[in-house]
Amino acid sequence: MTLRFIAKDPQTDGKDCPTAWVDDEAKEIVIQGWKAGKETLAKCRETGPIPETEAVVRPPFRMIPVTREACDVAEGVRL
Numbered sequence: 001m002t003l004r005f006i007a008k009d010p011q012t013d014g015k016d017c018p019t020a021w022v023d024d025e026a027k028e029i030v031i032q033g034w035k036a037g038k039e040t041l042a043k044c045r046e047t048g049p050i051p052e053t054e055a056v057v058r059p060p061f062r063m064i065p066v067t068r069e070a071c072d073v074a075e076g077v078r079l
Contacts (some may be wrong), residue, residue, distance in 0.1 A: 003030060006073060007066040009059075018059045020070040024077050029070045033057030 010022040015030040036044065036056035044056050059067065 001025060004073065006070045008071070009063055009066070011062050013061075018057075018063050018066075019060075020066045022070050022073045022077065024059055025076065027074070029074050031057060031067070031070075033059035033063075037061075 001023060003021040003023055004027055006022060008014050008019045009017040012018075017032075018034070019032040022028075023030055034057065036058055040058070041050065041056060044050060050056060
């Protein structure tokens with residue numbers, strides 16, 4: 001697996017913070033974010049179950065530019 005680092009949350013200390021990568025081989029965007037709490041998980045489950053192989057994470061809005069960059073990089077890999 002080759003993860004291409006995109007960026008960390010620009011408003012944190014750069015240690016334990018939301019982060020984005022692109023996996024060129026698997027053709028996936030990888031996002032690290034804060035774990036969703038019980039209330040958020042319950043609301044998400046109203047739409048359907050969350051399999052054991054998946055997680056709900058909460059990247060902050062300030063990560064939108066980072067997420068866009070990850071999407072742009074991923075789209076370039078696909079082309």
